Amino acid sequence: MPKLVDPHERRTLLADALLRVAAERGLMDVSLRHVAAEAGVTAGMVQHYFRTKDEMMIFALDVVAARVQARLEDDPDPRRLVRSLLVQLLPLDADRELEGRVAVAYHAYAATRPDVAARLRQDTIGMRAAVAERIRAAGHPGPLDPDVAATGLLALVEGLAVHVLGGHLAPDDALATLDAHLDLAFGTPVSTPPPAARSGSRA
Amino acid sequence: MPKLVDPHERRTLLADALLRVAAERGLMDVSLRHVAAEAGVTAGMVQHYFRTKDEMMIFALDVVAARVQARLEDDPDPRRLVRSLLVQLLPLDADRELEGRVAVAYHAYAATRPDVAARLRQDTIGMRAAVAERIRAAGHPGPLDPDVAATGLLALVEGLAVHVLGGHLAPDDALATLDAHLDLAFGTPVSTPPPAARSGSRA
DNA sequence: TCCTTCACGTTGCAGGTGCAACGTAACGGA
């Protein structure tokens, strides 16, 4: 065998280019040629590593899912673990913002591609179960059923992410909202720092 | 002047066709020709009523916003009003499911079109202010600051809608989650009906 | 009756799309 190239590395390189294009110009602008240009390679090479465009899109989704998973460091404290899991789904820094834009784009994309939808669903359901389990493990039952609380937290971060990405909400407010709901989910006393100047009437 | 045609009616007809295409096949499949075919007219007529594709997209967004607004009936009870506002953002029936798919698609689209983003932002901020005001009007302070609660509720329904649309969550569970959080926001006793069989391990 | 004005329909174009087919250079085992 010649050339000895790690295919997975190449595919990951291309997936990164795709994610950059998707985040900056939207999924509608993701084409073989744009991805190739972004990666600095020819369109032919992209075709060499992905037989079809859909295959490339799904691989890119796998890449981000794996990275989110990898960023999770084990924490003995259930609430801290859940919080770190949820916080990294919010677009609080430049990297998460890119991933957030990609996520929104993929949710729209999933509406027409059943296999993409299945992939997203699997991730969501897994996280929900994990969150519910940690809430139960925490021991202090709050006002919410753990399953309801987990469902709510997952949906909440999803919505907060969308609102922050759209510029509807300041990142700090998103974080404060998340923490307040974490308090409720974990049955700890609510300690909402006074919201800065959130009025809603000045726009 | 000949032919006497109501332009707004025609544009709305085309916008409806666009919304159907967007909901069923995704925003990537929204093209002048597809919209025209869905509406049963020629592409030339579409061009006659919208000088550019973007103009058509934004008009369609205005149409749904106006409809959501129009469906709101005044209710003296703050909580009932907020609930009816939020419930209609969930894809609980076929019509709302179409609108939900459109909304997700537009959120992705807004990432690249600043004017679309501005339109969405305006709606979100308006609703947030309205919800916060009603929570305050209700009188029984709950565990959450009204602004935080309003922000949370809006983000929650956004996320719940995404999860229901993706098949990650059953509509009933979404509704139960919303009601539980409404209880918290309005400071009323939590009355979560026992969740049916929400396990998360059966998918 | 004419003739302007509106409401479309038709045609065409330059560019982009996914993808198949084919070419080729280089490495490594035989």
Add this chain to the structure above:
DNA sequence: TCCGTTACGTTGCACCTGCAACGTGAAGGA
């Protein structure tokens, strides 16, 4: 040294895209 395999690069094709340009029929005021 030969030769098969791998890793690309190149070319081409059928199709779709938004949009401009132009054509046409009818309605209604003059």
